[in-house]
Amino acid sequence: MADAGSIRVLTADDQMTVREGLSVLLGSRPGFEVAGEAADRREAVEAVLALRPDVALPDVRMPVMSGLEATREIVRVPPPPRC
Helix, strand or coil, rough: CCCCCCCCEEECCCCHHHHHHHHHCCCCCCCCEEEEEEEHHHHHHHHHHHHHHCCECCCCCCCCCCCHHHHHEEEEEECCCEE
C-alpha cells in the first residue's frame, strides 16, 4: 500500500517489457505508486477513467493511436492527470 502523499502513476506502452520496467522502477521509489498499466490508447483512457492516477506516462509511439493523440484524450478527463 502506498503512502497517502504518493504520486499515483499510470504507464502506457505497447511493449510489455518497457511497461513493466517503468512500473518496477517507479514502484520501488519512495513517494510513487503505480496505479496501473495500459498497452494502447484505448486501455490508457479507460484506465485513467477507472483509476484516476495523478500522472499518466503514455509512450509517444503506440499502435492505432500515438501517445500524443492519447494524451489529448486523457487530458479531457476531469480532473485530468498530468501527462
